[in-house]
Amino acid sequence: MIVFKQALSAYWPGNAELLGPAPLMLQEYSRGAGLASIPKAHSEDLRRLSALRDAPKAGQSRLLCRAWGLILATHTPTIRRPKMLIWLREPRLKGLTPGSPDFFNVQRQLILNRPLIRQCYDDWYRRLLVDARSAPEGGAILELGSGGSYLKDLEPALVTSDVVPGIAERVVDGRRLPFADGTLRALLMSHVFHHIPDVNVFFKEAQRALVPGGVISMIEVAHTPFARFFFKNFHHEPYDDTPPEWSFTQDDPMMDCNQALTWMIFIRDRDRFNQRHPGFVIEKLELLPWLAYFCSGGVTSRYMIPKFLEGLFIGADRCLKPLQPLFSLHWHICLRKRRE
Numbered sequence: 001m002i003v004f005k006q007a008l009s010a011y012w013p014g015n016a017e018l019l020g021p022a023p024l025m026l027q028e029y030s031r032g033a034g035l036a037s038i039p040k041a042h043s044e045d046l047r048r049l050s051a052l053r054d055a056p057k058a059g060q061s062r063l064l065c066r067a068w069g070l071i072l073a074t075h076t077p078t079i080r081r082p083k084m085l086i087w088l089r090e091p092r093l094k095g096l097t098p099g100s101p102d103f104f105n106v107q108r109q110l111i112l113n114r115p116l117i118r119q120c121y122d123d124w125y126r127r128l129l130v131d132a133r134s135a136p137e138g139g140a141i142l143e144l145g146s147g148g149s150y151l152k153d154l155e156p157a158l159v160t161s162d163v164v165p166g167i168a169e170r171v172v173d174g175r176r177l178p179f180a181d182g183t184l185r186a187l188l189m190s191h192v193f194h195h196i197p198d199v200n201v202f203f204k205e206a207q208r209a210l211v212p213g214g215v216i217s218m219i220e221v222a223h224t225p226f227a228r229f230f231f232k233n234f235h236h237e238p239y240d241d242t243p244p245e246w247s248f249t250q251d252d253p254m255m256d257c258n259q260a261l262t263w264m265i266f267i268r269d270r271d272r273f274n275q276r277h278p279g280f281v282i283e284k285l286e287l288l289p290w291l292a293y294f295c296s297g298g299v300t301s302r303y304m305i306p307k308f309l310e311g312l313f314i315g316a317d318r319c320l321k322p323l324q325p326l327f328s329l330h331w332h333i334c335l336r337k338r339r340e
């Protein structure tokens with residue numbers, strides 16, 4: 001069991017202090033193990049593993065864990081998409097342009113009427129609002145990229161926004177926040193950060209507009225082995241964890257994005273983030289329950305869970321917490337603007 005636990009956490013590069021108790025290997029990889037360094041470390045581990053046949057048992061199992069962890073870290077099989085996936089697409093979204101007001105109206109109804117998805121969004125929104133309310137009182141709370149959000153129903157004082165007109169109260173691009181210096185208490189985002197084409201500009205704008213102690217809180221796509229497999233093979237938005245830079249060009253705000261962005265910035269390039277944006281502290285990076293979301297089909301597929309099974313999936317998600325490092329599809333990240 002210990003070996004299993006170590007192997008589970010060994011693949012996390014650079015996130016020791018945020019993911020709880022750090023086993024030895026996790027600390028080793030937390031020394032800025034960027035993506036480029038992993039394959040080299042991987043082959044070195046395997047070489048040492050095979051050379052260590054006579055070593056004491058503890059050393060062997062430690063190395064075995066490292067090798068196993070790195071295999072999980074580096075290998076993401078890509079497969080041919082089965083034709084059945086076309087049938088799985090939600091029929092009510094057919095013919096609607098992704099990102100249009102009609103598209104988001106349907107998505108909002110899907111979220112509200114499908115208990116498994118509703119349960120995920122309720123949990124995500126609760127987390128965002130806990131962060132927002134932890135910031136000093138007085139400033140505005142802005143949701144970016146609201147889309148089909150119902151966050152305002154839970155916090156009526158919040159201002160909704162989207163880069164596309166006709167969807168929310170304000171038209172706002174994350175790269176140009178139309179707010180005076182120090183007037184925002186919180187910037188909240190669900191599945192939006194990875195759509196912002198130049199996040200360095202976004203961080204500078206957030207630094208300017210937030211009050212000291214204000215937060216950027218987001219729900220984003222995680223980088224567990226299952227998340228990489230799922231999003232690379234079965235999701236319509238790109239998931240590419242290899243580009244060295246964090247920016248991309250955007251013509252279509254829905255499709256031109258990179259779902260691996262938070263992993264690249266907050267784990268792979270953590271040191272670079274801290275150097276470029278020293279005014280922010282990464283306060284939370286927490287993996288989230290995954291089973292209910294996965295079985296629900298998300299907001300673009302058919303919902304096929306019979307009522308009597310819904311409670312079972314929600315309960316099972318709670319019991320499956322130990323498997324989150326392998327399976328979580330999303331994580332919750334909170335950055336706080338330093339007070340000094």
Ligand SMILES: C[S@@+](CC[C@H](N)C(=O)[O-])C[C@H]1O[C@@H](n2cnc3c(N)ncnc32)[C@H](O)[C@@H]1O
Pocket residue numbers: 099144145146147148149162163164172173174175189190191192195196197253254
């Ligand atoms: C995947 S949707 C998420 C919608 C909603 N927040 C949710 O969780 O269902 C991404 C949203 O980000 C918005 N978006 C894309 N680029 C943006 C930018 N540069 N600034 C602000 N929002 C942007 C899109 O218009 C879209 O509404």
